[in-house]
Amino acid sequence: MIGVALAISLLITAGTDSLWTAEVSAGRDARARASSVRMVLKPEAAVTSDTVCLGDIAEIRSATLAGKARLEAVTLGPAPLPGQTRPISLGYIKMRLRHAMLSPKEISFSGPDTVHVQRQAVARASIAPEAEEAGDQQLRLPDAKPLICRGDVVKVVLELQTICLRATAQALRSGYAGDIVSVRIQATNKVIEGTVAGPNTVRITL
Numbered sequence: 001m002i003g004v005a006l007a008i009s010l011l012i013t014a015g016t017d018s019l020w021t022a023e024v025s026a027g028r029d030a031r032a033r034a035s036s037v038r039m040v041l042k043p044e045a046a047v048t049s050d051t052v053c054l055g056d057i058a059e060i061r062s063a064t065l066a067g068k069a070r071l072e073a074v075t076l077g078p079a080p081l082p083g084q085t086r087p088i089s090l091g092y093i094k095m096r097l098r099h100a101m102l103s104p105k106e107i108s109f110s111g112p113d114t115v116h117v118q119r120q121a122v123a124r125a126s127i128a129p130e131a132e133e134a135g136d137q138q139l140r141l142p143d144a145k146p147l148i149c150r151g152d153v154v155k156v157v158l159e160l161q162t163i164c165l166r167a168t169a170q171a172l173r174s175g176y177a178g179d180i181v182s183v184r185i186q187a188t189n190k191v192i193e194g195t196v197a198g199p200n201t202v203r204i205t206l
Contacts, residue, residue, distance in 0.1 A: 037062045037071065041090065041111030046118050048147075048177050049197035050205070051159060052076040054096070057088060057115045071107075073157075073164035074100045080119045088115045146174040147199050148181060156183060156194060158204040169202070 038061040045057040054060070055072025062068035076096055080086035090113045094104040148154055148171045158165040169183035175196040183202055184191050194202035 037067065037107045039071070039107050039109050039111075041093075041109065041115050043112050044116045044118065046120050047079050047198070048120050049201070049203050050079055051203075052079050052086070052088070052117055053157075053164070054093065057117060058093075058111070069166060071097075071102070073166060074102070075159070075164060080117060082119045084119060086117045086119075088117055089113060146176050147196050148175045148202070150174045152200055153186075154183060154200045154202050156185065156192075156202045156204065157197070158194075160205075171202075 040059040040061075042057055042059070045052075047056050052075070053072060054074040054076060057076070060068050060071045062071065074096055076088055076093065090109060097104045097107070150171055150173050152171045154169055154171050156167045156169045167185055167187060169185045169192075172182040172184060172191065175181040177196055177198070179196045180193055181196055181202060182191055182193050192204070194204040197203035
């Protein structure tokens with residue numbers, strides 16, 4: 001896994017045309033206000049990664065793509081254990097927004113007062129072809145399909161304490177939930193490795 005300094009350097013070089021977005025708990029961008037924002041909370045949400053983000057449990061409608069991406073990247077803490085459920089209240093969401101230097105007063109909320117987040121369990125029963133090639137003896141169901149296929153355009157999420165960075169990349173190999181795959185960042189053409197966290201999603205946690 002790449003180091004902290006290398007990861008941040010890698011991501012910053014994306015340039016002004018990059019689709020990278022960041023959630024930063026301090027700094028001059030921390031005072032940016034979300035305007036004309038509507039947030040519709042889901043009654044239930046299913047996640048496959050270790051961390052729950054606001055984008056996992058709500059539909060966010062913002063006047064700008066940058067504002068929408070920043071709100072989606074707000075972390076809400078750890079996901080429940082596989083097969084279990086964690087309730088996340090509206091009050092807790094507002095607290096996490098304030099922690100990310102975003103004002104809940106400037107957001108119009110709708111939906112239930114509590115979202116029930118479930119961690120999906122990944123069943124394994126047979127050896128995947130890609131796992132055999134890599135020498136990884138993980139078991140899969142015979143009819144299981146990979147969450148990422150080679151050549152897919154995927155979303156890459158890098159989490160580092162209070163920072164959450166996102167970019168688009170091309171998958172260089174197929175992978176199931178929990179697999180380590182290589183992807184090529186579109187904005188920089190650099191190859192990095194991450195964990196398959198969901199459909200077309202690769203997560204890097206430092």
